[in-house]
Amino acid sequence: MTNTAKQAEATGTSSIKTYRQAINEALFQEMRRDPTVIVLGEEVSGGAGTDGIDDAYGGVFGVTKGLVHEFSRKRVIDTPISESAIIGAAAGAACTGLRPVAELMFFDFIGVSFDQIFNQAAKFRYMFGGKPNTPMVIRATVGAGWRAGPQHSNMLHPVVAHIPGLKVVMPSNAYDAKGLMISAIRDDDPVIFLEYKTLYDSKCEVPDDLYTIPFGEASFTREGSDVTIVAISGMVPRANAVADKLAGEGISCDVIDPRTISPLDVESIIESVEVTGRLVIVDEANERCSLAADISSIVAEQAFHALRAPIRKVTAPHTPVPFSPVLEDLYIPSPERIEQAVRDVLEA
Amino acid sequence: MTNTAKQAEATGTSSIKTYRQAINEALFQEMRRDPTVIVLGEEVSGGAGTDGIDDAYGGVFGVTKGLVHEFSRKRVIDTPISESAIIGAAAGAACTGLRPVAELMFFDFIGVSFDQIFNQAAKFRYMFGGKPNTPMVIRATVGAGWRAGPQHSNMLHPVVAHIPGLKVVMPSNAYDAKGLMISAIRDDDPVIFLEYKTLYDSKCEVPDDLYTIPFGEASFTREGSDVTIVAISGMVPRANAVADKLAGEGISCDVIDPRTISPLDVESIIESVEVTGRLVIVDEANERCSLAADISSIVAEQAFHALRAPIRKVTAPHTPVPFSPVLEDLYIPSPERIEQAVRDVLEA
Amino acid sequence: MRYTPELLIEAYRTMQTIRLFEERCILEFERGNIPGFVHAYNGQEAVAAGVCMHLSDRDVIGSTHRGHGHCIAKGCDVIGMMKEIMGKSTGLCKGKGGSMHIADFDKGMIGANAIVGGAPPLCNGAALTAKTLGTNHVAVSFGGDGSSNQGTTLEALNMAVVLQLPHIFIIENNGYGEGTGADYAVGCESLAERTAGFGMPAVAIDGTDFFAVYEQAKEYIDLARKGGGPSAIEAETVRFDGHFIGDPQLYRGENELDDIKKNRDCIKLFRNRVTAEKWLEAERMDEIDAEVAALIERAVEEGMNAPFPEPADLYADVYKTY
Amino acid sequence: MRYTPELLIEAYRTMQTIRLFEERCILEFERGNIPGFVHAYNGQEAVAAGVCMHLSDRDVIGSTHRGHGHCIAKGCDVIGMMKEIMGKSTGLCKGKGGSMHIADFDKGMIGANAIVGGAPPLCNGAALTAKTLGTNHVAVSFGGDGSSNQGTTLEALNMAVVLQLPHIFIIENNGYGEGTGADYAVGCESLAERTAGFGMPAVAIDGTDFFAVYEQAKEYIDLARKGGGPSAIEAETVRFDGHFIGDPQLYRGENELDDIKKNRDCIKLFRNRVTAEKWLEAERMDEIDAEVAALIERAVEEGMNAPFPEPADLYADVYKTY
Numbered sequence A, B: 001m002t003n004t005a006k007q008a009e010a011t012g013t014s015s016i017k018t019y020r021q022a023i024n025e026a027l028f029q030e031m032r033r034d035p036t037v038i039v040l041g042e043e044v045s046g047g048a049g050t051d052g053i054d055d056a057y058g059g060v061f062g063v064t065k066g067l068v069h070e071f072s073r074k075r076v077i078d079t080p081i082s083e084s085a086i087i088g089a090a091a092g093a094a095c096t097g098l099r100p101v102a103e104l105m106f107f108d109f110i111g112v113s114f115d116q117i118f119n120q121a122a123k124f125r126y127m128f129g130g131k132p133n134t135p136m137v138i139r140a141t142v143g144a145g146w147r148a149g150p151q152h153s154n155m156l157h158p159v160v161a162h163i164p165g166l167k168v169v170m171p172s173n174a175y176d177a178k179g180l181m182i183s184a185i186r187d188d189d190p191v192i193f194l195e196y197k198t199l200y201d202s203k204c205e206v207p208d209d210l211y212t213i214p215f216g217e218a219s220f221t222r223e224g225s226d227v228t229i230v231a232i233s234g235m236v237p238r239a240n241a242v243a244d245k246l247a248g249e250g251i252s253c254d255v256i257d258p259r260t261i262s263p264l265d266v267e268s269i270i271e272s273v274e275v276t277g278r279l280v281i282v283d284e285a286n287e288r289c290s291l292a293a294d295i296s297s298i299v300a301e302q303a304f305h306a307l308r309a310p311i312r313k314v315t316a317p318h319t320p321v322p323f324s325p326v327l328e329d330l331y332i333p334s335p336e337r338i339e340q341a342v343r344d345v346l347e348a
Numbered sequence C, D: 001m002r003y004t005p006e007l008l009i010e011a012y013r014t015m016q017t018i019r020l021f022e023e024r025c026i027l028e029f030e031r032g033n034i035p036g037f038v039h040a041y042n043g044q045e046a047v048a049a050g051v052c053m054h055l056s057d058r059d060v061i062g063s064t065h066r067g068h069g070h071c072i073a074k075g076c077d078v079i080g081m082m083k084e085i086m087g088k089s090t091g092l093c094k095g096k097g098g099s100m101h102i103a104d105f106d107k108g109m110i111g112a113n114a115i116v117g118g119a120p121p122l123c124n125g126a127a128l129t130a131k132t133l134g135t136n137h138v139a140v141s142f143g144g145d146g147s148s149n150q151g152t153t154l155e156a157l158n159m160a161v162v163l164q165l166p167h168i169f170i171i172e173n174n175g176y177g178e179g180t181g182a183d184y185a186v187g188c189e190s191l192a193e194r195t196a197g198f199g200m201p202a203v204a205i206d207g208t209d210f211f212a213v214y215e216q217a218k219e220y221i222d223l224a225r226k227g228g229g230p231s232a233i234e235a236e237t238v239r240f241d242g243h244f245i246g247d248p249q250l251y252r253g254e255n256e257l258d259d260i261k262k263n264r265d266c267i268k269l270f271r272n273r274v275t276a277e278k279w280l281e282a283e284r285m286d287e288i289d290a291e292v293a294a295l296i297e298r299a300v301e302e303g304m305n306a307p308f309p310e311p312a313d314l315y316a317d318v319y320k321t322y
């Protein structure tokens, strides 16, 4: 379904908002609506136990700014630097009656909290025979481009998309971010909500009211019939730019943003490939055992006879994220590499 | 290269050994050869601080049995239940002069040690400009079939194969286990060495001497020309059994055991598929963002024109590992499912 | 403290149910009726019983790989437990969890946990629910001496203090983590003191003495209900069986098992005390023994007769919706 | 203790190098010459200097996101550091690491660490190397008040005691983890006491007093060299800049920064003491200031002129062989 179609669903006023503001607004509105929603993590307010002001950060990227003033420290909880304890607290609270939104700050910090994510929260429903709901959201920022170096710039979404029991949401614009966050909070399973760092200031028209975007429904951000491009998170704007450029040459692309990668809207991708016969997948994660590989393998299995050229993946190389800006810029799939891949599949 | 070819390399005597014994022998022989090799982990000896005997366990699967008697507690180090500290100690020791073999017991415990694996050890060489070697091995057991329930039965190798800087080794038989362990210990990068639980008692002829098996060289455990089967770890014996059965019907299969999944011997797989045009991948890991998807996507890209049928993946479903034996047996790819997949690709 | 006969009978019944349940698990395991990997709680009954008697179904506990005793003390149905441990579809977790993953949310039992140190962070969460919703419920996490060295446990201690959560940490020090002595793996002299260092009340007690456990647990649970925050009890206790059923226990000293079974059997000690004090008659306890034995017998029988899951169950309950 | 002029000059030079290096980083960051995410160490110089003066290149340190001071004190080349921080190919890590990931293995500096609590487990490993090979080298990990609540740090403390590793844990308590007060995030009264609870000697000292740091570090490092095992120092100190360069520091109290800069400047305090005691002349220190300023100037100049990595470097050094 296109964004235009989705936007029609939301009634009432709207205005231009950043990705950051959209998520912030979703949190405000859901916390107002439902008193069991809480926010916890490091610096979600900031300033606890200091002589300065409350809300000194409002999240290190400012996404939770202002919440503490309306909802107090009872529901906006700064924590020690103890990620296992943060995720564990969220999971334990979720299965006993709250709807916590836990912030992991940088998703790279799953390293010190992964057990509570994949072995605990993700498995509760299954291993306990279907009884508990675990309605929790883990928010974290992903991606390179911020010159934050090897330990703060990874994507890592393939790691969590691999895990049964988790849902994984990766909005690429402010509109989707708000609707998906509201869905995530209302979902009864653990949801990993990944925010792409360099999108925080990107803007678009966002309804002022509450609205939800269902999981597992891709959005077609461009429509065309020559090539299908599936792009993830921060790669969507890049894919759109390439599609727009190629449109000038008469090459028309479907650009598909899955929006949630678990569940994944396989149907939309297959439908598109049935028409175009050509697929390029753009994802910033490292290439091995990746989401790009996953989508490629699904399409190659389910749309085998429609494929007119080998599928091309445009991903990060099999290297850590380098610090030096010149290398970091090469690490992230560039518009040039995406364009080349599109041309390759057209020529093959 | 086939096992027969490799075996020719080792000279001297050999005898029938179990997978467990083969790894144990590799540890003994390498520790004798190189005084910087140490073993650490929970219960690698067992009995520390008790009134009973040393070596009370020798590893919970008995793989490190006897080492403490020859090498003493100085080099065979029982630790507290602190997996981050275990892996961290191994990584810190590795980059300062030792060659530690750390046992993580069940690979499911990466959840409480993942940062030290993926964000520390794996990245040292790259982020520190190529200077340090980090020659460490992390041993752990993987796989279902042991009725150990949802938190002790996962594979999880796709998670580490995704990470640049790690090497991932998954032997499927005693011969490979010994040679690969020796290579792993001598390797100057962090190596994840994954032992398949229900293979510990499997046996074959294993040289008594030291020998190495290079990383990134697949083994063809069966040779044929109709279908290529790539099988991982504990799935290799199952794939072999299916190949043997089908041979009776005149269907001949290449069965490829990559032995190391990072690096991966892409060349051997492609070569085989160029001949057979048909590929079945058998891996017990969950299906999403998996190694099976990875191999499928690589082959679909590099051997596109050779493929005569859609690639079939035979994996675990997108569920945790259930405890109940009847369900667990359905969870693991069965010979029946493998056989069906082979027939499917032949018919497509 | 005054102990009513009702309370004593309840305590005795709980402990004896755990004891006979575990002894029977060992037998059924040896007979091949229980698959997998089972860690028996016998020897430690006074801890689970003494703590959980203060808790309602709305209070929450989180447990360990050695969780049967905590489940029984918290009121889980022993027949449902036995079915679960046998992998049957009518088990408490539909056979999906097994011995190391029994939970019963209706009883406030949010899970055994096969990951050492898994429960303390989760119980902080349950305590956070109680605090946020303004109930006076509490959370109790059980963990062993071995688990006390796991980073997740240690983080959870500090977090509980910082957020002043109604969470009581029970450290069952049975002297071993698998085959490693607590004296070796715990670097400090006293786990209670190390825990107190995090900024919460913490004491060590004799965990084989039901009355010591009961009284200390009451004090700390009451404190937590009144908003007094977290606390910890190190209960010094003994494990009668191996780390897992089938463990050859080579790490035990000579006569160690005989000695602890003779001198540190919490149920014997309980019987001695209540008969010496004339609080209960031996006959009354013998009656309970018979009732419990019958219950366990029925659990095994129903367990054996219960159906295994259907193939389609493999795919059920991964998500609520997907 | 007797302090030779040579030692005092070395101490002063180290501290002043760190101070001017950080002040210049702040400037170059604002000018856009340093990309990313930089955490300045100014204010805490006495800790790095007082500890590292006891260490040789064969002793190992592990550091934090706020690592420049530790690097300089351990002898890393400041020009190589500045190039690294600017992302240049001739930087200490070829521009791959940046400010949060500087290492120099030849100097025994095994890495800044952008993961809070990353270093303590690693330094256990370095200490294990020393112990296993029977050298008398030691390992020192630096960590902040915030990092003391991370499970990895807490696990490492216990492991160090259990294995009796020559590892000195330095806890730099600058009162903040990002914008959260240590008084809030650390649940106990005293980090030194909490740490001592793990079974190692641990004390709190004034971390703005070079001499207090130097003397306490000497005691514990000597102890470790002699096989006395691990220990910990909580150094109470102050951070002069924000959590990161550019931080608006809204969590600071009124006049807080003025106050600490006036009264708790470790370099001022050092100068005051050594001139009052007549151990060094002010002129000698002024000379050093000039030398250091020239060095920093040169570092920036060379840094600016150094080349960026080549595209092919992206793929280099992931593995030794693959």
Ligand SMILES: Cc1ncc(C[n+]2csc(CCOP(=O)(O)OP(=O)(O)O)c2C)c(N)n1
Binding pocket: B042, B081, B083, B105, B109, B112, C064, C065, C066, C114, C115, C116, C117, C143, C144, C145, C146, C147, C148, C174, C176, C177, C178, C243
């Ligand atoms: C994270 C993790 N590490 C290791 C194990 C393996 N393991 C299971 S129980 C156990 C010992 C636990 O000791 P303790 O906490 O004292 O509990 P006890 O068995 O004595 O009840 C170990 C090491 C595990 N399950 N999880």
Ligand SMILES: Cc1ncc(C[n+]2csc(CCOP(=O)(O)OP(=O)(O)O)c2C)c(N)n1
Binding pocket: A042, A081, A083, A105, A109, A112, D064, D065, D066, D114, D115, D116, D117, D143, D144, D145, D146, D147, D148, D174, D176, D177, D178, D243
């Ligand atoms: C595991 C992890 N969690 C959170 C962060 C984000 N972070 C970076 S520095 C910091 C504060 C650290 O405080 P402290 O240890 O006191 O060191 P200081 O900054 O005061 O030097 C935080 C929360 C991180 N880098 N790693």
Ligand SMILES: [Mg+2]
Binding pocket: C144, C145, C146, C172, C173, C174, C175, C176, C177, C178
């Ligand atoms: Mg124990």
Ligand SMILES: [Mg+2]
Binding pocket: D144, D145, D146, D172, D173, D174, D175, D176, D177, D178
């Ligand atoms: Mg600090």
